[in-house]
Amino acid sequence: MALINKLQRARDVVRRQLGRWLFDRTRERPADEDKSKVVLLRWDAKLGDSIVSSWVAREIHKAQPEREVWVVTTSGMAPLFRDYFGVDRVIEIAKRPSYGELKQLAHRLGRVSYLVHLSKLLKMKDIYFLNQVDACHVAGIDDALTCIDIKLGARTAGRHFADKFAELLLAMGITSPDTRYIIPARPEWDVALAQWWPADQAVIAFNPYGNGRARRLRPASIIAMLNIMLARGAQSICLLFPPGLAQEAMACKASVTDPSRLLLSPESPSLGGLFTQIRHSVGLVSVDTATVHIAAGLSVPVLGLYNPDLGGGSENFDEWHPNQPDATVLFSTASEMQDINSLDMQAFEHSFTTWVASSVNPPH
Structure with a gap:
């Protein structure tokens, strides 16, 4: 290869x-x-x-x-x-x-x-x-x-x-443009979400599926991280998944310590569903830059999980990082090849706990 x-x-x-x-x-x-x-x-x-x-x-x-x-x-x-x-x-x-x-x-x-x-x-x-x-x-x-x-x-x-x-x-002679992103919304998407989204429980969205093998978490890593988030946060977790991975998502739900707090959309994955789930979440944990950008456009707090650039430097991260000032970022530890599964779980637990306290549940 x-x-x-x-x-x-x-x-x-x-x-x-x-x-x-x-x-x-x-x-x-x-x-x-x-x-x-x-x-x-x-x-x-x-x-x-x-x-x-x-x-x-x-x-x-x-x-x-x-x-x-x-x-x-x-x-x-x-x-x-x-x-x-x-x-x-x-x-x-x-x-x-x-x-x-x-x-x-x-x-x-x-x-x-x-x-x-x-x-x-x-x-x-x-x-x-x-x-x-x-x-x-x-x-x-x-x-x-x-x-x-x-x-x-x-x-x-x-x-x-x-x-x-x-x-x-x-x-082009256009100064000081408003660079806030446009995130699509439709009333019918909210109606569909309300059929299964908890009305009285805060939800954190979690996207473990990035584009390409280097940015896609394996089931064992997904389950380990879900258990950390369920243990360290009071919120429910909505597991985001792309088309074709509903069975894997359901298997992950069956394997976590508290499946009652893990939400899976009963609808087929769609962009409208993705936008709406993130819009109604109090935070996003993601290995995928697309969902990070959606959350940034909605001012939803982000814990972004990234691979470092191979060969040193930070060009890719500088250009595609979460475009919000208070985002939290954690890098994987792989040095020879990019693999998001090399995330240090103790470091993730610390980052998640700190992020929830400071961004998702900020002190008044």
Whole structure:
């Protein structure tokens, strides 16, 4: 597996170099005289990324109401942008579009005032697409590319991704934007939750399922942590789980010391259910950055569980940490490879106990 990863990285390097040679060049750009549309390329965005940028269209419309904001994203994230984040138009695209599809998309966009692609090392197809769009400005954090004239990489190094978007808006002449996230809510979601959520008991949400094996807790770790939380806190615990893991969640419930205080949603997992469960919780313990960002947007106290960056440094954490000043963070102890299951349980017990006392049940 290590050899395959190394070969894939080498292939990507060669493709990127070829893409720069073929497509990355300076070109005359039209003036932004008619204040045309802003196009955000979010085709690589997942749930957490989408939440972090949820406020951008709102703030552009507030400061420059004559502009439209378009988003290019995948079908999975399109409903969020279309129904909740206030964008004017959502264009859905396949995860791996062909060059022909990218060329058609560029033609479909027409004149663009600001084309925005905040990914670190753009691939060959990304560079090709930037070359094809009739854009007054191209903004990005891949400062090495000639085609990007609004270079935000060095300018925003070490800052949270929400701050990177704020810097983009500053380049557009928009100062002091409100960067609070938009977390969707619907009355019917609250009605469904009320059917099983305790009305007289505070609840802490716990998400042990991160994206990828390195950030997913194994059942033995989940049970051990649940027992600690049940013993050290008076609250009930809602165990969050993704599609396909209901049986594992039920097995964990059957194995804890006090299953009566462990809540499992009887509904199939959904984004609406996830947003609502966190909204009604008094705190969140999570290995997953997406749910951390949701909690941050709702001002729900967070105990975030993270792997340290391999090779030292803290670049990934600096960019995706809980974007709230009073969040508590605990890192796993693995040094050779990332594995959230290497969390020190005594350290977790201490962090959880302190966090509950200071954030979930703050002294009056």
